[in-house]
Amino acid sequence: PYFNDDMVTFILTTRAPEDWKTVSVGKRTFNKVKNSMHIDTWDSPTPQEEVFLIAAPFHEYKYSMGVVDAMAFLRTPDEGLANKYLETTAQYMEMYRKLVGPYPYTKFALVENFWETGYGMPSFTLLGEKIIRFPFILHSSYPHELLHNWWGNSVYVDFEKGNWCEGITVYMADHLIKEQRNQAENYRRETLQKFTNYVNPENDFPLNEFLSRHNEATEAIGYGKSSMFFHMLRRKVGDELFVKGFQKFNRDNKFKRASFDDIRISFEDATEQNLKWFFEQWVDRTGAPELVLENVKVKSVRDFNNVSFTLKQIQKEDVFYLDVPVTLVTKDGAHTEVFEMNDREVKYNFSFKEKPYKILIDAHFDLFRKLDPMETPPTFTELYGAEKTLIVLPSNNSGLYKGFIDKWTKGNIDKYEIRNDQMLDELPSDKSVILLGLDNKFVSTINKSINSYNSELTNDKVTFQSKEYSTENTSFFLTSTNSKNVKMAVALLSIGNENAVDGLVRKLPHYGKYSYLDFSGY
Numbered sequence: 422p423y424f425n426d427d428m429v430t431f432i433l434t435t436r437a438p439e440d441w442k443t444v445s446v447g448k449r450t451f452n453k454v455k456n457s458m459h460i461d462t463w464d465s466p467t468p469q470e471e472v473f474l475i476a477a478p479f480h481e482y483k484y485s486m487g488v489v490d491a492m493a494f495l496r497t498p499d500e501g502l503a504n505k506y507l508e509t510t511a512q513y514m515e516m517y518r519k520l521v522g523p524y525p526y527t528k529f530a531l532v533e534n535f536w537e538t539g540y541g542m543p544s545f546t547l548l549g550e551k552i553i554r555f556p557f558i559l560h561s562s563y564p565h566e567l568l569h570n571w572w573g574n575s576v577y578v579d580f581e582k583g584n585w586c587e588g589i590t591v592y593m594a595d596h597l598i599k600e601q602r603n604q605a606e607n608y609r610r611e612t613l614q615k616f617t618n619y620v621n622p623e624n625d626f627p628l629n630e631f632l633s634r635h636n637e638a639t640e641a642i643g644y645g646k647s648s649m650f651f652h653m654l655r656r657k658v659g660d661e662l663f664v665k666g667f668q669k670f671n672r673d674n675k676f677k678r679a680s681f682d683d684i685r686i687s688f689e690d691a692t693e694q695n696l697k698w699f700f701e702q703w704v705d706r707t708g709a710p711e712l713v714l715e716n717v718k719v720k721s722v723r724d725f726n727n728v729s730f731t732l733k734q735i736q737k738e739d740v741f742y743l744d745v746p747v748t749l750v751t752k753d754g755a756h757t758e759v760f761e762m763n764d765r766e767v768k769y770n771f772s773f774k775e776k777p778y779k780i781l782i783d784a785h786f787d788l789f790r791k792l793d794p795m796e797t798p799p800t801f802t803e804l805y806g807a808e809k810t811l812i813v814l815p816s817n818n819s820g821l822y823k824g825f826i827d828k829w830t831k832g833n834i835d836k837y838e839i840r841n842d843q844m845l846d847e848l849p850s851d852k853s854v855i856l857l858g859l860d861n862k863f864v865s866t867i868n869k870s871i872n873s874y875n876s877e878l879t880n881d882k883v884t885f886q887s888k889e890y891s892t893e894n895t896s897f898f899l900t901s902t903n904s905k906n907v908k909m910a911v912a913l914l915s916i917g918n919e920n921a922v923d924g925l926v927r928k929l930p931h932y933g934k935y936s937y938l939d940f941s942g943y
Contacts, residue, residue, distance in 0.1 A: 588647020
């Protein structure tokens with residue numbers, strides 16, 4: 422049913438075969454078999470944007486948490502799996518109740534789908550049969566979908582003013598869980614790396630124009646930049662006021678459509694600060710700051726060491742007003758101080774009794790910014806997001822690599838230049854490079870960069886530190902920095918057999934981490 426974008430309340434009664442059950446939004450008020458038919462009634466007294474109905478021969482499991490029920494609807498009986506989800510629901514329900522406010526519904530249900538989906542609906546989530554059996558889902562995607570019942574499925578999004586809920590859900594679910602495991606710093610670095618690799622002036626847009634993700638660039642902005650915005654907001658106001666601000670936002674906007682402006686109003690009330698400039702800078706503008714450290718000097722005066730330095734913003738966009746964390750490392754430990762940076766170039770200084778050894782700018786990746794190439798290892802995402810890429814074929818090219826190139830460049834042929842290795846004397850320094858095949862003329866350039874790690878590539882085998890792998894029926898890829906330009910990555914890809922091509926084309930764009938990856942099965 423559709424009522425001109427009006428939100429609706431409803432009571433829904435279904436009649437289905439006796440071994441079937443249904444799931445919808447709200448509370449089930451009737452659940453009986455009569456005359457070989459299963460009759461369910463779902464009551465949704467809170468305003469909804471849509472009416473959902475899921476039906477299948479489900480096996481139902483339930484755990485009561487007082488006024489709220491944790492439920493699981495599985496397509497095949499599995500009490501052990503159901504209990505894991507029911508216990509996890511109770512754990513995260515309590516965490517978010519304290520963090521955000523009362524849960525807005527009377528149930529949260531895991532519903533198993535026959536497609537491999539990851540959908541979040543009000544009061545339930547619809548996940549694929551393989552997805553729910555991955556052990557990591559319990560503490561990654563699942564709490565993310567649970568949290569969406571506060572953000573997006575009860576406080577709704579005013580899409581005309583930008584989708585704020587994905588960023589805060591990522592921050593309060595994915596990032597928070599990493600923080601609890603002391604992994605948040607790496608998570609933020611990977612977030613910034615995706616933005617650095619995928620977003621450029623041609624595909625950039627402000628947060629107030631984000632609706633949903635449909636490629637790497639939109640994800641890097643709508644999920645990544647948005648979550649970093651909330652991280653900076655938290656650092657600016659402190660943990661206590663950050664929690665109070667979102668609790669107020671939740672109370673004031675429950676079952677209403679809300680925007681970034683509504684978040685700002687709630688935070689200004691909670692903090693008694695004017696945050697309009699902060700929201701305008703990060704929500705309404707495009708681009709990202711790029712920081713450079715220069716003129717670091719140490720001058721000893723009596724018992725003190727005076728450290729002076731210059732910070733510059735080198736991005737083409739206007740200056741960003743930043744709170745920059747600067748860490749000075751001495752023999753007694755590290756000292757961090759936050760400096761305001763409101764100009765393109767600013768000079769600062771420290772004064773310490775201890776002798777300084779190192780100075781670090783934004784050491785824990787707390788600022789939304791473009792990363793310097795030396796802050797992260799080269800990854801395949803750099804090549805996937807590059808404006809121009811040279812693909813170099815081996816001289817005895819087989820149809821295997823031709824098939825890969827056809828699939829890899831499909832729809833983006835203009836950004837690729839394809840050459841045979843015998844046509845080149847050296848690799849360019851002004852574009853990213855993909856070398857295909859272990860018999861490629863330029864494999865030696867890769868080997869130079871990995872020899873110091875006791876690793877080597879040959880036609881017959883790949884040596885990775887102390888391990889050796891046969892190249893027969895095995896695919897490998899490796900990324901390295903171009904020795905002539907650290908901003909450009911060079912990758913080598915060796916394809917084991919024709920069966921691997923489709924898997925590589927599908928998976929490679931998502932490998933942003935520096936790690937060994939097992940391609941067995943492709």
